[in-house]
Amino acid sequence: MSELLKGKRGLVMGVANDRSIAWGIAKALHEAGAELAFTYQGEAFGKRLEPLAASVGSDFMVDVDVTDDASLDAAFEQLGARWPTIDFVVHAIAFSDKSELTGRILNTSRDNFRNSLDISCYSFLDVARRAHPLMVENGGTLLTLTYDGSHRVVPNYNVMGVAKAALESATRYLANDLGPDGIRVNAVSPGPMKTLAGAAIGGARKTYKHTDTNAPLRSNATLEAVGGTAVYLVSDAGAFTTGEIIHVDGGYHVLGMPQYENL
Ligand code: NAD
Numbered sequence: 001m002s003e004l005l006k007g008k009r010g011l012v013m014g015v016a017n018d019r020s021i022a023w024g025i026a027k028a029l030h031e032a033g034a035e036l037a038f039t040y041q042g043e044a045f046g047k048r049l050e051p052l053a054a055s056v057g058s059d060f061m062v063d064v065d066v067t068d069d070a071s072l073d074a075a076f077e078q079l080g081a082r083w084p085t086i087d088f089v090v091h092a093i094a095f096s097d098k099s100e101l102t103g104r105i106l107n108t109s110r111d112n113f114r115n116s117l118d119i120s121c122y123s124f125l126d127v128a129r130r131a132h133p134l135m136v137e138n139g140g141t142l143l144t145l146t147y148d149g150s151h152r153v154v155p156n157y158n159v160m161g162v163a164k165a166a167l168e169s170a171t172r173y174l175a176n177d178l179g180p181d182g183i184r185v186n187a188v189s190p191g192p193m194k195t196l197a198g199a200a201i202g203g204a205r206k207t208y209k210h211t212d213t214n215a216p217l218r219s220n221a222t223l224e225a226v227g228g229t230a231v232y233l234v235s236d237a238g239a240f241t242t243g244e245i246i247h248v249d250g251g252y253h254v255l256g257m258p259q260y261e262n263l
Helices: 021-031 042-055 069-082 110-135 158-181 204-214 223-234
Strands: 009-013 035-040 062-065 087-089 141-143 181-191 247-248
Touching: 009 021, 021 035, 021 042, 021 223, 035 042, 035 069, 042 062, 042 141, 062 158, 069 110, 069 204, 087 110, 087 223, 110 141, 110 158, 110 181, 110 204, 141 223, 223 247
Parallel strands: 009 035, 009 087, 035 062, 087 141, 141 181, 181 247
Antiparallel strands: none
């Protein structure tokens, strides 16, 4: 085990199961020596999280729905009671009604637009505000997860692309706001991954196959690859990186067209 994160502790939000990106990050942070607390959404996910959290030495789990202020307040109150300061928060949370992650963006409803932006973007600001008092003494790192559908059109990604564009902008504004307090704010942008949220996007299988065969590294992102990037960003090795969107997509985002062999 490397000691890169020895003595650091923080909160991981968004583990639904052992394929969640948040879980890949949690494992890597733990292996680098960090102490972890978790939030989960509802009882069923809590049951799945329990053995995972235990396997990384954590008994700190709080039920949080990010649309519910009271649950967020309670989580940060409990966190502050356990640990007067924290070093990082990982925000790996997004949602849109599945029926609008297919077909035309023209059909986006006002309700789902509001809900998607609320859960997938506003929650990062909301979490940052609550984490701030726990980080302001020693500095820290806020980390969120985005996807390249934020600034390029990916079929069926629709309202989630708009939400990710807003989230990336929020990352930059937060980085500027919190920089004077020694708090760094970054987003990791993996290529498509086989998770619950990933599978909800129309045509997900085709997208996995397309990036797997066209990305310069000819592979989709792995939980280990995303975890490694998170370790770098949380550690002192990333001490001068903030406001950044870091791709972990095998280089897919640099392409202008598919590989010749796949045309
Ligand atoms: P996942 O389904 O494992 O995780 C999504 C998490 O969001 C779940 O734990 C779920 O409980 C949580 N969540 C949704 N609504 C919530 C709410 N109201 N309150 C609290 N939690 C809520 O899927 P994932 O792919 O690991 O997603 C994690 C992050 O990574 C998301 O931001 C997603 O957009 C992003 N991402 C995913 C991919 C991919 O292809 N899977 C690629 C790039 C970025």
